Amino acid sequence: MNGLENKYIIKNNKRLRYGYTTGSCAAGAARGAVRMLLSGESFSEVTLNTPKGITLTLALHDITRGENYVSCAVQKDAGDDPDTTNGILVYVKAEKFFSENTENSGTHPQIILDGGIGVGRVTKPGLSQKVGEAAINPVPKAMILREAEEAAQEYNYEGGLKLTVSVPEGEEIAKKTFNPRLGILGGISILGTSGIVEPMSEKALIESIHVEMKQHFCQGENYILVTPGNYGADYLREHMTIPFENNIKCSNYVGETIDMAIDMGVKGILFVAHIGKFVKVAAGIMNTHSHCADGRMEVLCASAIRAGGTLECAREILEAGTTDEALAVLERYGILKETMAIVMEKIQFYLNHRSYKQIVLGAVVFSNVYGLLGQTRDAKKLITEIKKQSEKL
Known part of the structure; x- marks a missing residue:
């Protein structure tokens, strides 16, 4: 049960299921990774409030721990939309760091967000991100930072966090998308303005x-x-x-x-x-x-x-x-x-x-x-x- 069981549209006399975006996957994985990093506990799922107003319950997969980090993934479900990213795992690795001058790449002064393997890099101007930045669009970026910040506040953590989003299959999947034409190289973009995928959108x-x-x-x-x-x-x-x-x-x-x-x-x-x-x-x-x-x-x-x-x-x-x-x-x-x-x-x-x-x-x-x-x-x-x-x- 992920919260989309009763969400669908009727098109060409067929009932088509809603899904959720790679941005929602990354935001959910970020919440899960930060919570597990700061609490020392393990969680099998997280809840996520999307910009669409739909609350998702997302299962966490492939949880790994290190001395100073936790990594986990959320699996993309595109519903009945013919999406090339359907079924992929979107990972977020959350790490602690301590610095008096924390570099600010988002809305929270002590959270750094970047892309790792399978997340594209911008090489041409004209996109929402600057040249050299990871291809994480503005709404997903805000969602990821919000979820990480809320998880940090839940455990009264005031240190720094570094979040790295990665998609192991991203580089191969990106070849089937617009990304190479846009000058986004090395992987897919983390997308979604509403957090929800409307089928056949x-x-x-x-x-x-x-x-x-x-x-x-x-x-x-x-x-x-x-x-x-x-x-x-x-x-x-x-x-x-x-x-x-x-x-x-x-x-x-x-x-x-x-x-x-x-x-x-x-x-x-x-x-x-x-x-x-x-x-x-x-x-x-x-x-x-x-x-x-x-x-x-x-x-x-x-x-x-x-x-x-x-x-x-x-x-x-x-x-x-x-x-x-x-x-x-x-x-x-x-x-x-x-x-x-x-x-x-x-x-x-x-x-x-x-x-x-x-x-x-x-x-x-x-x-x-x-x-x-x-x-x-x-x-x-x-x-x-x-x-x-x-x-x-």
């Missing part, structure tokens, strides 16, 4: 996009290069002459990406995207996930009619199963180029509509079969700005 993914965009912006990139996924990144690398390694992946969140860029002060975004995703933007669809909306064939059909397509052409497009099948129909009827020009006009219109023309937006759209299909009116300007920007950085 879109909020977490959007926040990761925001973090990556902020880092690029803080490094002087006023014009941002965005791809929805791997197709776009591959196309950039193989067919375009702009620096593909600087691209940010926005997944399906086109609208949110634009909103965040405006709020941040970004001057422009160039999207490089597969037609299967971005044809939806030509209908004003700003979340391109199939569960939110489709309309691919309808957009292509309407655009084909505007380009002079026949009723039979329109019917064949509507019966197509994929965008490449629809493109084959357009090519066979000799109106592929004309139809794509109309699609590009609509994409530009709806990008500007989302942003109220506050920043420059454009798109380069391609197909894996047919190659470059077109680019919107402002794409050329953005390509030029991104190249100039790259030369300066």
